[in-house]
Amino acid sequence: MNRFDYVRPHTISDAIKALATPASRVLAGGTNLVDLMKYDVDRPDCVVDINRLPLREISEMADGGLRIGALVSNSDLAWHATVQARYPLLASAILAGASPQLRNAATTGGNLLQRTRCYYFYDPSTACNKRDPGTGCSAIGGVNRIHAILGASADCIAVHPSDMCVALAAIGAVVEVEGPNGKRSIPFHDFHRLPGSEPQRDNTMREGELITGVVLPPADFGAHYTYLKIRDRLSYAFALVSVAVGLTLKADTIEDARVALGGVAHKPWRDDAAEAILKGQKPATPLFRQFADQVLAEAKGQGENDFKIELARRAIVRALHQAAAGTPQDQSNKSVQ
Amino acid sequence: MEPSAAAGIPASFVINGSRHDLTIPPWITLLDLLRERLQLTGTKKGCDHGQCGACTILVDGVRINSCLVLAVSRDGAEVTTIEGLGAGGSLHPLQAAFVEHDALQCGYCTPGQICSAAGLLSEGHARTRAEIRENMSGNLCRCGAYTNIADAIEDVMGQGAVAREAAE
Numbered sequence: 144m145n146r147f148d149y150v151r152p153h154t155i156s157d158a159i160k161a162l163a164t165p166a167s168r169v170l171a172g173g174t175n176l177v178d179l180m181k182y183d184v185d186r187p188d189c190v191v192d193i194n195r196l197p198l199r200e201i202s203e204m205a206d207g208g209l210r211i212g213a214l215v216s217n218s219d220l221a222w223h224a225t226v227q228a229r230y231p232l233l234a235s236a237i238l239a240g241a242s243p244q245l246r247n248a249a250t251t252g253g254n255l256l257q258r259t260r261c262y263y264f265y266d267p268s269t270a271c272n273k274r275d276p277g278t279g280c281s282a283i284g285g286v287n288r289i290h291a292i293l294g295a296s297a298d299c300i301a302v303h304p305s306d307m308c309v310a311l312a313a314i315g316a317v318v319e320v321e322g323p324n325g326k327r328s329i330p331f332h333d334f335h336r337l338p339g340s341e342p343q344r345d346n347t348m349r350e351g352e353l354i355t356g357v358v359l360p361p362a363d364f365g366a367h368y369t370y371l372k373i374r375d376r377l378s379y380a381f382a383l384v385s386v387a388v389g390l391t392l393k394a395d396t397i398e399d400a401r402v403a404l405g406g407v408a409h410k411p412w413r414d415d416a417a418e419a420i421l422k423g424q425k426p427a428t429p430l431f432r433q434f435a436d437q438v439l440a441e442a443k444g445q446g447e448n449d450f451k452i453e454l455a456r457r458a459i460v461r462a463l464h465q466a467a468a469g470t471p472q473d474q475s476n477k478s479v480q
Numbered sequence: 481m482e483p484s485a486a487a488g489i490p491a492s493f494v495i496n497g498s499r500h501d502l503t504i505p506p507w508i509t510l511l512d513l514l515r516e517r518l519q520l521t522g523t524k525k526g527c528d529h530g531q532c533g534a535c536t537i538l539v540d541g542v543r544i545n546s547c548l549v550l551a552v553s554r555d556g557a558e559v560t561t562i563e564g565l566g567a568g569g570s571l572h573p574l575q576a577a578f579v580e581h582d583a584l585q586c587g588y589c590t591p592g593q594i595c596s597a598a599g600l601l602s603e604g605h606a607r608t609r610a611e612i613r614e615n616m617s618g619n620l621c622r623c624g625a626y627t628n629i630a631d632a633i634e635d636v637m638g639q640g641a642v643a644r645e646a647a648e
Binding site (some may be wrong): 144146147148149151169173174177178180181190192194218222241242243244245247248285346378474475476 | 530533542545553601603612618619
């Protein structure tokens with residue numbers, strides 16, 4: 144680990160001032176940043192420890208939504224009574240990720256800002272446009288079993304590793320940030336970005352900005368939700384493909400459908416046009432297959448990850464059946480029904 | 481804002497009941513502080529990247545991977561390691577159950593397994609065998625003692641249930 148300065152601000156404005164230092168990094172739970180520093184992937188000049196900021200509250204919004212402070216731990220969020228009752232899709236996705244120890248330390252803001260687990264990004268001896276812009280992408284034509292099938296570019300085929308963010312994309316959360324020019328609210332769909340020619344930019348935050356919270360809109364899918372995660376081992380592994388579904392059903396008809404995919408792209412993947420196919424229809428396998436085909440129409444494998452296209456197609460259909468039947472995937476008993 | 485001090489930053493901890501007032505460079509992890517500076521070598525360094533769970537300890541009663549925490553960021557915390565789990569020279573019920581159920585072979589992962597299990601019990605979210613297994617998934621055992629580890633935890637969980645029933 145490189146040597147760095149360390150500051151521990153007690154107010155958001157002091158934190159934003161500290162973040163003006165070039166090559167400064169925010170430290171919250173540390174579960175990703177400390178790891179990246181140990182691998183010399185990240186070498187900050189200054190670490191800004193925000194753990195003393197007042198950002199640990201979960202509070203009800205006047206409109207029936209929920210505001211989650213950026214420092215709320217993944218565990219506290221997943222087991223919060225209101226989240227369990229009204230946002231079980233979010234709770235389920237969080238509990239599908241990492242391990243209890245990591246979820247106890249990792250924070251809401253940090254989950255959004257975690258970096259890809261692409262093998263090459265983590266290995267400073269290799270070329271990587273995300274780590275060192277302009278050096279090339281070693282994953283293209285390399286070992287790419289875990290990489291993107293949607294939205295990749297000629298410069299980067301990395302995927303966003305989060306489970307929680309896939310649920311937040313389906314729910315339609317809003318990210319609240321604060322920086323030298325004030326506060327902004329960023330719709331979840333616009334928060335993470337596709338790699339394009341600037342894969343070093345994971346999201347649309349500006350220099351010196353800090354995530355202060357995540358706001359959930361009122362949502363109640365009842366039991367018509369699921370988070371289905373497919374991975375190489377049953378626990379404590381990143382998704383090859385995951386699917387978050389929330390359905391609003393009325394008289395056996397799909398009134399509203401939210402479907403987000405994880406493990407397939409540089410950001411949680413949603414397709415509004417495809418979701419429109421589901422609306423006003425009765426749940427049925429041919430409809431779900433038609434939806435999956437449209438979502439994956441532009442999917443492109445990289446060789447080793449070609450299997451992910453068919454895996455995603457089947458996972459989407461299965462997840463839609465689980466949500467329609469009101470039988471969400473259990474995150475302890477992993478058998479897929 | 482507190483001044484930056486690359487030479488060392490003051491930090492205090494209560495570790496296994498004893499207070500320690502220290503000056504720590506900010507790049508020292510809690511794991512290295514325990515092992516290298518305080519000679520509390522019961523907590524093990526396995527992968528040093530949060531993937532194996534050997535370094536699991538309880539910080540303010542909550543289980544975490546000590547390898548991924550900069551010590552200064554937990555200034556003021558109460559820390560419990562495997563050395564502090566038993567009371568007055570007697571084994572913690574989990575330690576006794578690991579012995580009883582032969583829940584280890586080489587023993588390297590055991591302090592992390594036991595601290596993790598202590599965290600699992602106080603969290604109270606695992607009730608079934610499947611939930612115990614899922615909630616212990618952050619602790620790897622390369623000897624493959626998983627079945628006996630789950631038996632030991634289930635045993636202690638059952639003792640708790642019996643004790644609660646007796647109290648009612």
